Amino acid sequence: MSDGIRSADVVIVGGGVIGLAVAWRAREKGLSVKVLEREEIGRGTSYVAAGMLAPVAEAEFGAAGKRLLELGLRSAEMWPGFAAELERASGGEVGLLRTGTLLLARDEDEARALERQLAFRQSLGLPAERLLASAAREREPGLAPTVRLAIECPEDHSVDPRLVLAALRQACENAGVEIRERAAVESVELDDAGTRVTGVILRAGERVPAGLVVLAAGAWTGQIAGLPSDAQISVRPVKGQILRLRDPAGPGLLRRVVRFQGGYLVPRADGSYVLGATVEEKGFELSPTAGGVYELLREAHELVPGIDELQIEELSVGLRPGTPDNTPAIGPGAVDGLMWATGHYRNGILLAPLTAELVVAELAGVPA
Numbered sequence: 046m047s048d049g050i051r052s053a054d055v056v057i058v059g060g061g062v063i064g065l066a067v068a069w070r071a072r073e074k075g076l077s078v079k080v081l082e083r084e085e086i087g088r089g090t091s092y093v094a095a096g097m098l099a100p101v102a103e104a105e106f107g108a109a110g111k112r113l114l115e116l117g118l119r120s121a122e123m124w125p126g127f128a129a130e131l132e133r134a135s136g137g138e139v140g141l142l143r144t145g146t147l148l149l150a151r152d153e154d155e156a157r158a159l160e161r162q163l164a165f166r167q168s169l170g171l172p173a174e175r176l177l178a179s180a181a182r183e184r185e186p187g188l189a190p191t192v193r194l195a196i197e198c199p200e201d202h203s204v205d206p207r208l209v210l211a212a213l214r215q216a217c218e219n220a221g222v223e224i225r226e227r228a229a230v231e232s233v234e235l236d237d238a239g240t241r242v243t244g245v246i247l248r249a250g251e252r253v254p255a256g257l258v259v260l261a262a263g264a265w266t267g268q269i270a271g272l273p274s275d276a277q278i279s280v281r282p283v284k285g286q287i288l289r290l291r292d293p294a295g296p297g298l299l300r301r302v303v304r305f306q307g308g309y310l311v312p313r314a315d316g317s318y319v320l321g322a323t324v325e326e327k328g329f330e331l332s333p334t335a336g337g338v339y340e341l342l343r344e345a346h347e348l349v350p351g352i353d354e355l356q357i358e359e360l361s362v363g364l365r366p367g368t369p370d371n372t373p374a375i376g377p378g379a380v381d382g383l384m385w386a387t388g389h390y391r392n393g394i395l396l397a398p399l400t401a402e403l404v405v406a407e408l409a410g411v412p413a
Contacts, residue, residue, distance in 0.1 A: 053079040053223070055408055056245055056255035058230045058269065061091035062206060062393055063386050064261035065213035066401035069134070072220040074409045080222060081245065081253065083229040083265060087210035090263050091393060093287055093363030095311045095319040096209070098124055098395050099201035101171045102146045102304055109370040114169070116373070117392060120399035121200070127398040128204065134219060135212035140205030142314060146302040147181060148196040149188070149348050155306055156194040163196050172200050187298045187351050203302050203311050206394050232271030233258060235380065239273065242382035246271070257408055260378075261386040263393070264329075264364040276379035280388050282329050282364035286337040287321035290355035298351045307344040310352070318355060320345055322363075331362045365390050375403050384408065 055071050057064045060082030068078045080086070097103075100117025104110065128141045150156040166173040174197045181195035182188045217224060229248040236243050244254035260266055264282035292298055296316040303310050311319040323337045338360060345352050368374060368388035373396060378385055386404050389396050 052244070052254040052256065053077045054255070055079070055257045055259060056081060056253055057259040057261055058245060059083075059261035059263060059265075059387075060086040060224065060226070061089050061261065061263055062087075062094075062210060062213065062397045063091075063263070063389060063400055064259070065210065065217055066397040067259055067261060067386055067404050068222045069131075069213055069216050069220060070401040070405040071408055072217065072222050074405055076408060078222045079253065079255070080217070080224045081228040081230055081247070082224070082226050083262070085226050086214055086224055090363040090365060091206055091210055093285070093361045094206045094394050095287065095309065095321050096140070096204045096206040096394050097146070097201070097302055097309065097311060098203055099146050099198065099302065099304075100395065101166060101173055101198040102148055102201045103391070104166055104169065104171060106165065109372050113372050113392065116399060117395055120396045121202075123398040123402070124202070124204070124395075131209070131212050131216055135215035137212040137215060138208055139212055140208045140314060141202065142204070142312070143202045144301045145197060145199040146201035146304060147176075147185065148198065149181070149192055149303055149305045150194040151189075151191060151305065151347055152193060158306075159194050159196055166196075171198075173198050185299055185301060185303065187349055188303070189348050189350050192348060201302065204394065205313055209394065209397075230262070230269055233260075233269060233380075233383065234271060240381060242380055257382050257384060259384040259386050259404060259408075263366040263387060263389075266366060266387045272378075272380060272383075276383070278374045278378075278385060278388065279369055280366050280374075281326075283367045283390065284325040284327045284330060285322040285363050285365055286325075286333050286341070287319060287361050287363065288338065288341060288357060289359040289361070290318045290320055290352065291358050292316045292318070292355050294354075298355075299349065303349065305344060305348050308341055310345055310349055317358065318352070320352070329364065331364070333360050333362050366393075373400070375400050377407055
């Protein structure tokens with residue numbers, strides 16, 4: 046190259062769970078890979094995430110919901126093998142807990158809604174079981190006696206995203222992926238005809254050439270310039286406030302993930318819990334609010350009163366990347382050499398293994 050910068054086979058824009066998973070798998074295929082992260086690797090939205098692997102619990106009505114369910118089920122099935130391989134490649138753990146998920150109702154209105162949700166899941170042949178309140182409390186004694194009804198999703202599990210991110214970074218480094226932090230991308234670079242990607246331009250002005258570019262920048266994808274209007278994908282930030290709590294007595298308050306109208310509580314093996322999350326259309330606003338925290342704690346307390354004894358370790362705010370229908374954009378773009386891996390909304394952790402497989406198959410020219 047005339048600018049003296051060595052070209053990579055693949056430049057990945059974004060160093061969250063999606064970008065790192067794609068980088069690791071692409072390097073395994075023998076491709077040279079650079080990851081460009083606007084701030085610090087693995088410290089964006091993925092770092093804030095709760096880590097639920099819950100395609101059954103999150104199943105939604107409609108065509109978009111059906112597509113997301115199909116992707117989620119495929120990726121959830123991949124997670125145990127992906128986790129084991131990642132732990133071997135990195136020497137670290139990812140905190141996979143295969144304990145299932147409970148969907149809870151606290152009153153008659155919510156119970157009727159939960160019955161409809163159960164019928165919907167059963168019509169799709171999904172593994173979901175109706176539990177009376179007494180049976181739910183037998184499984185999770187920490188639940189309030191006022192719980193009215195529950196659905197158990199035994200194949201919906203969780204991981205610790207912070208452990209996953211650390212393991213992915215280590216696996217990438219061990220494999221020879223070049224990682225650059227604080228390398229914000231300003232624009233995609235096209236050839237003179239405007240029909241093929243030739244690299245990216247950093248905000249500082251540096252050109253980074255590449256044969257292929259993967260846009261995995263999450264909520265910040267829309268800030269990357271350079272593409273024709275008809276080749277762009279709309280991605281918006283959706284704010285989520287989330288609390289990290291710890292039980293000074295150690296693990297035991299909950300074993301399963303519990304989900305309820307207005308939030309969820311995700312246990313970790315070490316006695317910590319993740320309570321989330323608000324859903325706010327506030328643009329790139331990142332300030333936590335007293336109202337958001339209050340609502341999360343109030344809703345959770347009604348179903349798991351023992352959270353009153355938990356210590357607050359952290360209050361975080363993340364920006365989920367949402368598309369118009371909240372399904373991800375995965376695969377080739379309208380411009381040659383461009384690959385999308387963004388718009389995962391609330392499912393980035395869940396969909397990381399499948400996204401990496403699909404994108405890398407395209408990069409390597411082998412259909413998945």
